[in-house]
Amino acid sequence: MNQCIDRSAAALLDDDILEWDGILSRISGSKNTLASVLLTGTTDTTGIRALSLTKNYGRRTAVKELSFTAAPGVVTGFLGPNGAGKTTTMRMLLGLTRPSSGTITIGGRPLARLDNPAREVGALLDARATHPQRTAFHHLLAFAQTMGLGRGRVDEVLGLVGLSQVAGRRTxxxxxxxxxxxxxxxxxxxxxxxxxxxxxxxxLDPEGIRWARTFLRDLAREGRTVLFSSHLMSEMELTADDLVVVGQGRLIAESSLDEFVRANTVQAVTVRAAAPDELARALTRAGTGVSVQPDAALLVTGTDTATVGRIAAAQGIALIELAPVRESLEDVFLRLTDDATEYEGQPA
Amino acid sequence: MNLLRSEWTKLRSVRSTWLAALSAVVAGVALSVLGVSDLLGTSSADLPPRWDPTAESLKGFLFAQLIIGMIGALSVTAEHGTGMIGTSLVFVPSRSRLLAAKAVVVAGLTLLISALTTVLSFTAVQVMLGSSGLPVAGPGDPGVARALAAGTLYLALIGLVGLAVGSLLRSATQSLAVLVGILLLVPALGPGLPGAVGDWFARFWPITAGQAAYAVVPGAGTLAPGPGILILAVAAAGITAASHVAFRLRDI
Structure with a gap:
């Protein structure tokens, strides 16, 4: 039953075979994740917890009463249009920007109380934030040395991300x-x-995106808390387990990706039949919403393709076409954040 | 110790640090040599009354100090300019410790550059003066060793001033503008101001006061070496403290 719901949720997504693949593996992946959470005995005091974060810059409010959690063992996507306050929030999570109000705990402890922060929180703030004259090796070495680590650890992480060959090149x-x-x-x-x-x-190029997705999911599977931001829903679809959606500095949604899809995509079916009027009557009797489209197809809401097919079969009506209406997550995201988009192009 | 190692890695792993170090020494020595070249044809009798072969040999400081100040400024503005400062603070959340480690490392490097610039300038100029039959100063002469040490300290303190200016302004170009102002323009133009204000600049402007510390023969109306270097040191400490407060209070 569960699988069935998952499949119908997935069916609402783009029918690209790759995405199907990704979503199914993601569904099975989240079972592993659940197992790893149970095995490691992690509780809700771990991970990241933001409570009522607010950040004002003068009279402008960048982030307003934002609360969310990112749990260990899963990849949490932090999604919002540009200017939604994602970077400000992440900087607050890392202690670089002081919240005007609100609290943050990492692993159950306030940020300022972490003994050895870099061993507890790893951050990517801006990939371009490197000195162009410095080699990748020395960039990493300088940070490793703050923790008393040396070349050994630098070589390890270079290997992990596949940069060993270019370690000596300037960034x-x-x-x-x-x-x-x-x-x-x-x-x-x-x-x-x-x-x-x-x-x-x-x-990242397509190959890089595939690498990063697998890499982030593997890190989560090891029991780590992974929070990553993006302004592109398409980047979230195959990567995140949970979603935190923000717009104009406010929380718009916080749920698992699956729930987000289920709750926010309209379940609808288009159907063409040899006898559309007869089918429309049968569907209305069955309690679904039916409207006739300009091209004589029927748009049926509140049901799925299987039900429509069964009703048609019971009435002996031949179907010409039967398809779910697909709303991509990108559409959902755009619809949800429509009001929350700060900068919008004006028609010329 | 970990932090010092980290900051030293940052400083030594960019080419511009070494280019700047080399230019400070080369330009410092070359300018010192140029500074006395017009005297080489004259006889001892034509020398000005307060002839100080030690101070004369350090004229190249005028330019070397600017480069040394920029080494200090760049060690922090480069991190702000690229945004790397954010990552640094994730690894070292204590801003005081981060800035202190930077200051120690910059001070160490600039002290070395300053010592090289001072000793090489002094030696080159004394050799030239000697070969022209003009009076020279030797390191054993009274006050000369002290003046050379003070000159080295002067340049190294300018490195710290540069670090503080860079940390306050967070921009290399703005730091350069401000350093040109406080190191070159104010000492040149300040004393020309009318009355007591001009006199104050001629004696107490920290840069001018610090420059009095590496004279063997005291100039007219300038401070004695001890108070001179002390005023510069206090000013450097003051601006460093201000940059520390700003660094702690500001968001990155």
Whole structure:
């Protein structure tokens, strides 16, 4: 039954075979994740917890009473349009920007009380934030040394992100994708339980995105808390388990990706039949909403393709076409954040 | 110790640090040599009354100090400019400790550059003066060793001033503008101001006061070496404290 719901939720997504693949593996992946949470005995005091965060810059409010949690063992996507306050929030999570009010706990403790923060929280703030003259190796070495770590750990993380071959090159020669990998390597230096990554998929080529997705999911599967931001729903679809959606600094939604899809996508079916009027009457009797489209197809809401097919069969009506109406997550996201978009293009 | 190691890695792993260090020494020595070249044809009798071969040999400080100040400024503005400061603070949340480690490392490097600039300038100029038959100063002469030490300290303190200015302004170009102002323009123009204000600048402007510390023959109306370097040190400490407060209070 559960699987059935998952499938129908998935069916509402783009029918691209790759996405099907990803979603199904994600569903099975989240079972593993649940198991790992049970095994490690993690409770809700771990992970990231933000409570009523507010940040004002003068009279402008960048973030307003934002509360959410990011749990260990899952990838939490932090989603919102540009200017929604994602970066400000992440900077507050990392102690770089002081909240005007509100509290943050990491692993159940306030941020300021962490003994050795880099060993507990790893961060990717801005992949381009490297000195262009410095080599990838020295960039990592400088940060490793703050924790008393040396070349050994630097070589390890370079290997983890696949940059060993270019360790001696200056980061100014790096593509954005290579810098993203370097940023993720930096975040991993202290082997932290919590990762806060600002737009880690931005600028990656398709191969890089696939790598980063697998990598982030593997990190979560090891029991880590992974919070990553993006302004693109498409980046979330195959990567995140949970979603925190913000717009104009406010929380719009917080749920699992599946629930988000189920709650926010309209369940609808289009159907063409040899005898549309007869079918419309049968469907109305069955309690569904039916409207006739300009092209004589019927738009049926509040049901799924299987039910419509069964009703048609019971009435002996031949169907010409039967399809779910698909609303991509991108559409859902745009609809939800429509009011919350700060900058909008004006028609010329 | 971990932090010092980290900051030293940051400083040594960018080419511009070493280019700046080299230019400070080369330009400092070259300018010192140029500074006395017009005297080489003259005889001892034509020398000005308060002839000080030690101070004369350190004229190149005028430019070397600017580069040394920029080494200090760049060690912090480069992190702000690239945004790397955010990552640094994730690893080292204590801003005081981060700034202190930077200051120690910058001070160490600038002290080395300053010592090289001072000793090489002094030696090159004394050799030139000697070969022209003009009076020279030797390191064993009274007050000379002290003046050379004070000169080295002067330049190293300018490195710290640069670090503080860079930390306050967070921009390399703004830091350069401010350093040109406080190191070159104010000492040149301040004393020209009318009355007591001009006199104050001629004696107490910390840069001018610090420069009095590496004279062997005291100039007219300038401070004695001890108070001179002390005023510069206090000013450097003051601006460092201000940058520390700003660094702690500001969001990154």
């Amino acid at each position: 100014g020669e790096f593509s954005l994708g290579m810098n993203q990998r370097l940023g993720i390597a930096t975040a991993l230096l202290g082997d932290p339980e919590v990762l806060v990554l600002d737009e880690p998929l931005n600028g």
